[in-house]
Amino acid sequence: MxxxxxxxxxxxxxxxxxxxxxxxxxxxxxxxxxxxxxxxxxxxxxxxxxxxxxxxxxxxxxxxxxxxxxxxxxxxxxxxxxxxxxxxxxxxxxxxxxxxxxxxxxxxxxxxxxxxxxxxxxxxxxxxxxxxxxxxxxxxxxxxxxxxxxxxxxxxxxxxxxCSSWEGQCYMASINGRGSANRGDCPGLCREKYSLGGRMDDYPLSxxxxxxxxxxxxxxxxxxxxxxxxxxxxxxxxxxxxxxxxxxxxxxxxxxxxxxxxxxxxxxxxxxxxxxxxxxxxxxxxxxxxxxxxxxxxxxxxxxxxxxxxxTELRRVKVEFFALIQEGRPFRSGIQDENGNRAVWNGPEPMKAVGPELSRRSVEAELRRTSGTPYACENVNVMLGPGLMLPEGTLQQARRELIHALSAKRGEAPAMRTGRLPVPEGGKPPVDRPALIFEVMHAEQLTPELAALGPDYIYVPLPVLAAEPERLEPFTAARSAPVVVLPRIIRDAELRQTAQLLEKARSAGVTQALIGSLGHVALARMAGMDARGDYSLNVFNSYSMEIAARAGLLSATASFELTMEQIKQLSKPLDTEIIVYGRLPAMLTERCLIKTSAGRCACGTPSRMSDDFGGVYPVLREAVCRNAVYGPSKLFLGDRLEEARQAGARGLRLLFTNEGARECVEVAKSFLGESEYRPNGLTRGLYYRGVE
Incomplete structure (x- = not known):
């Protein structure tokens, strides 16, 4: 049922x-x-x-x-x-x-x-x-x-x-310093006013x-x-x-x-x-x-x-009473519920009736009076000798005592074996030079100039890589390892199409996939690829790190809702990656906000949403008309890379969203010490303030 x-x-x-x-x-x-x-x-x-x-x-x-x-x-x-x-x-x-x-x-x-x-x-x-x-x-x-x-x-x-966002993928509150939905503290920012494209003073997320x-x-x-x-x-x-x-x-x-x-x-x-x-x-x-x-x-x-x-009290528990009233024996009564819980109450010995004697009907009627209790009497079994009576109030007392005893028994918690909290395994020591990772959203960002900067890894969305695999050639020539980024959501009905795209990526020489759900590990392996864990796994503690390691992931991205000190304290049984640049994700929507903004299907055209405080949130197509909303400010840790290294990060990711190709190059150069570039209105994210 x-x-x-x-x-x-x-x-x-x-x-x-x-x-x-x-x-x-x-x-x-x-x-x-x-x-x-x-x-x-x-x-x-x-x-x-x-x-x-x-x-x-x-x-x-x-x-x-x-x-x-x-x-x-x-x-x-x-x-x-x-x-x-x-x-x-x-x-x-x-x-x-x-x-x-x-x-x-x-x-x-x-x-x-x-x-x-x-x-x-x-x-x-x-x-x-x-x-x-x-x-x-x-x-x-x-x-x-x-x-x-x-x-x-x-x-x-x-x-x-x-929720406007898929649960677990809403970071809108945390990146705005107003709590964290993932920490059970959602202030309902999707219920507030936003301007989306040409629609002003609207509630596009409510x-x-x-x-x-x-x-x-x-x-x-x-x-x-x-x-x-x-x-x-x-x-x-x-x-x-x-x-x-x-x-x-x-x-x-x-x-x-x-x-x-x-x-x-x-x-x-x-x-x-x-x-x-x-x-x-x-x-x-x-x-x-x-x-x-x-x-x-x-x-x-x-x-x-x-x-x-x-x-009122809903009588939702079925019970059965019994009563034994025999000459020369103490009055005995009992109750049993539908789960087999029982209670017994013994009373005085019945007396010879002086006046009206007890009848089965009168005994049953008295015991059935369970209104005001959680119990519904289904049956009463009465064994009654002839010509007997009980002291006044005995049956009422029996009913009350039985119900009280049964309730006490039902309220008892079963004995449960408990164990110890296991101690997480130790991690790896900091490396001298963490791997540098570039993640792009669009094919136009995959330029020879970006490849010439020599990232250790280049992360590319699956649809982009499968459509234009030749864009990887400058990166593979520079010995950058290509990694295909799977959509955060892949329904079973979308598996066939995803597998076909993965086959194209594998044919282009890609051997690794970035996954955002534990359910996608098997999909990557079926395509002959090793898997890396993305931020959307919400790896927030050492126990989640161990799960990622047991799942066979090559690396795991620590939640960007952690502080740098919390990341440092994590057990690291596998390589740990952190995001050090980019617009942080705010939410992942199933509805197409871009279509809402344009009034027609225009997923290839990025949109943007603005709040009443002047914040502008880029809205990008993620997969199958889902939309990813990104924060209004750009995270920048280019001047704090040593702190990230000391925290044990073995991978530093630059997350490019709506940047043009030239800006991508300038940002990357700044992390290599070759440029003085700083984004306007930069943020340190949550690495130094965390979430409650």
Whole structure:
């Protein structure tokens, strides 16, 4: 049966979800603890859910730095001891650490890990993930294909906020100094105003909510394990109504009725919905939504919803009572739930009846009175001798004591074996001269003048290299090793085309590929290439470094959200690369912003977006009409290369985006000490301030 998963950002939201039938709730933790819960409140929340048969998933909603990994391991232990059913990881290194610390506790791969193809699912399974939450950009066809091939459970968001960027690929907040989405601190910059091309004072990044309740029967038929609702919603009343409708649809394997849709539309006033991604129509339909909020009618509807979950207890746990009332023997009663948990209570010996005697019907009626508790009585077995009675209130006391004892037993956390956090392997010492790497975006940037500067590696996008392989000749003549850059997103439906392009690149003598997802390692190997890890893997700690090494990567790019000191402290079992120049990526969008700007398909023509503070963000085509948005300032560490070397970087990458060919050459010369070039409005990125 399809599990309905609801977020619980606070105690009221948790109660609202549980009292409306949620099969599971997700409590998110950040670096400082559970949001909306103190430690004692969290323990009580887990017990509340366990008693009521609702699973609890504790999510560490952040990338984890090395200095935080010990606390993260303690979080896993305490969550396990509290009785949670699984932890959700948004960091590959934390996923590995969680499995080491609590090997019997289930671990799920969160959406920000960016698993979007079958090879990615296999990689997650090998690392111990029991479930993968799929990205919201996938179509029903994509999901069905993955479900047929997956060895792990799959989760799909059927109602909730849509990010403009693929999750895990949004750096907009961090490069603007306003938090970090990858650290669980998204300020919602995509909901702000931007000018895109000729469209002024617009909201080109503000998307409607994903709305896929109509597809619950199809998802259940595919074998999807989990339907998640309410992501990004703060109001408990909205979560309650969403959960109620989703639970009813999942139980009956149906779509919402017209009446249910009307109720949702009212209570979600100010939140428009779309199923464009699920239908594969994102490029053809308007998915944008203007900011809004509930009106008076919505507030009244929410008040009615609140009164229901605040004043009533949903009887969601099936139980069975028994009572033994025989002459000459103490009264004996018991209760058993659907999971086999039992409790027994013994009372006084029954007496000869003086007046009305007990009947099976009266005993059963008294024990069935479970309103106000989480229990629904399915059956009562009564063995009753003739002509007997019990002291007044005995049956009521038996019922209360049994329910109390059963609740205590259900609330107990199972004993779970825990282990130690492994110590990362030592790294390699700094090298005298790190490798110099040039990455280009366009064929026009691949000039003989750039090749003459002798980079150790030249990174070229797959479509560019496959279309014009002759552009590599000056670089190979200068003994620069060519590396093909794979798209960050490669759906299974795009594999054939990607493989054909890789074959062309291999024929041109390319033997290495830069990959941005663990699911792409196998694709590179099938093409006869070794793989290097890009920044989009979000390698933020030594444990992620070890995963990259075990995956067979030649190198891994450290997250540019790390400080130079944090990079220095990383264990480095493989060569570590850092970006030292260029516009840092802000986000990767599934929608084509360039088409939105131009009003037609014009992916070959770069666009730009500007904010209210004068920042200009280049928008470039990445692959299959996806767009990459880059930051307004250029990172420049040309005068701090020794610090990068001392931090253990063995590769220094210059990331060229919308620079002209001549500017690329001048920038490269400045890093070789042959030019005084400095970009206007340069930034040191996050290497000296980091992210919270």
């Amino acid at each position: 399809l599990e309905v998963l609801t977020p619980a950002p606070g105690t009221e939201a948790l109660i609202a979800a549980v009292q409306n039938g949620a099969d599971a709730v997700c409590i998110r933790f950040g670096g400082a603890g559970a949001r909306g819960f103190t430690q004692s409140e969290f323990a009580r929340a887990v017990r509340y859910c366990r008693v009521r048969g609702c699973r609890v998933y504790a999510e560490l909603d952040t990338l984890v730095a090395d200095s935080e990994m010990s606390a993260a391991a303690d979080f896993v232990r305490s969550a396990s001891e509290a009785g949670v059913d699984a932890v959700i990881a948004q960091d590959w290194g934390f996923l590995a650490a969680a499995k080491a610390v609590a090997p019997l506790l289930r671990a799920f791969a969160g959406e920000r890990l960016g698993i979007h193809n079958a090879a990615g699912l296999e990689a997650a399974a090998q690392l111990g993930a029991a479930r993968v939450m799929l990205p919201r950009e996938l179509t029903l066809e994509d999901i069905a294909a993955l479900a047929r091939r997956s060895s792990v459970e799959l989760g799909v968001t059927v109602q909730g906020a849509l 998307l409607k909510d994903t709305s896929g309740l109509d597809y619950i029967p199809e998802l259940e038929a595919m074998g999807i394990a989990c339907a998640a609702v309410g992501r990004g919603m703060k109001r408990p009343e909205q979560l309650a109504k969403l959960t109620e409708v989703c639970v009813k649809c999942a139980r009956d394997s149906r779509k919402p009725t017209a009446g249910e849709k009307d109720e949702l539309e009212l209570i979600l006033t100010g939140r428009e919905g779309t199923d464009a991604y699920l239908r594969g129509a994102a490029l053809e339909e308007d998915m944008l939504s203007l900011p809004g909020g509930p009106d008076r009618d919505a507030e009244r509807a929410m008040g009615a919803v609140r009164r229901v979950y605040a004043d």
